Amino acid sequence: MEIVKRLYEYLLDLILPKKCIGCNRKDLFLCEDCFSLIELNPNIYCPCDNLVKNYHCYQCSNISLDRLYSAADYNNTIIKKLVKEAKHIKQLTSYEAIIILMHLNEVSFSFENDMLMMPTPLSKKEERQQGFNVAKEIIEIIHTEISIPYSFDNLIIKNSNLKIVNQEIIKGKKILLINEVYEVNGTINKCAELLKNNKAEEVYGITLARKINKVDRKGFFV
Numbered sequence: 001m002e003i004v005k006r007l008y009e010y011l012l013d014l015i016l017p018k019k020c021i022g023c024n025r026k027d028l029f030l031c032e033d034c035f036s037l038i039e040l041n042p043n044i045y046c047p048c049d050n051l052v053k054n055y056h057c058y059q060c061s062n063i064s065l066d067r068l069y070s071a072a073d074y075n076n077t078i079i080k081k082l083v084k085e086a087k088h089i090k091q092l093t094s095y096e097a098i099i100i101l102m103h104l105n106e107v108s109f110s111f112e113n114d115m116l117m118m119p120t121p122l123s124k125k126e127e128r129q130q131g132f133n134v135a136k137e138i139i140e141i142i143h144t145e146i147s148i149p150y151s152f153d154n155l156i157i158k159n160s161n162l163k164i165v166n167q168e169i170i171k172g173k174k175i176l177l178i179n180e181v182y183e184v185n186g187t188i189n190k191c192a193e194l195l196k197n198n199k200a201e202e203v204y205g206i207t208l209a210r211k212i213n214k215v216d217r218k219g220f221f222v
């Protein structure tokens with residue numbers, strides 16, 4: 001049996017050799033040293049590129065997301081690699097979930113009973129091609145840590161349009177919309193708008209990373 005087990009592990013390593021995405025060190029997907037290079041965002045910022053330390057600034061009160069929590073800057077080398085590699089290596093999504101939880105803890109986010117986690121959707125074709133939706137994986141891991149309920153496949157993309165399948169599920173709820181990356185003009189804001197139009201009480205965007213469109217900014221940890 002030992003031989004069978006070793007053979008299995010050997011084959012598994014051939015298919016998926018474990019190495020750190022940051023430094024190629026063997027046997028780990030992300031080593032402690034590389035993990036420590038991630039700078040957690042210690043604040044919340046408004047969802048437009050003005051990055052005001054508030055839920056909204058005077059220029060983005062029209063954005064449907066009531067709040068945005070982004071754990072780190074997309075331009076951080078490790079974060080960028082995580083986002084790229086997690087599309088192929090499912091195990092990396094647990095690191096993403098942990099980073100998100102660390103950020104939420106840092107900004108004293110409190111989970112409440114009327115919250116419901118939902119992933120920003122991929123089209124059926126995208127999800128099939130990729131094999132999984134990273135946002136769903138993140139949600140499942142957060143759920144095992146904090147038993148906030150979640151709903152999959154209620155917010156979907158059908159014929160290139162966003163659609164709510166069952167309004168009752170989201171009615172009066174605070175929706176935690178989970179995605180890997182936030183961008184002002186990304187899908188997440190369109191999802192938030194649709195959720196609010198379908199009677200969600202509030203919609204918070206929660207993402208691993210934030211992409212900033214202003215080229216002159218060197219990051220938002222100020």
Ligand SMILES: [Zn+2]
Pocket residue numbers: 020021022023024025030031032033034035
């Ligand atoms: Zn490393």
Ligand SMILES: [Zn+2]
Pocket residue numbers: 046047048049050051052056057058059060061
């Ligand atoms: Zn703003």
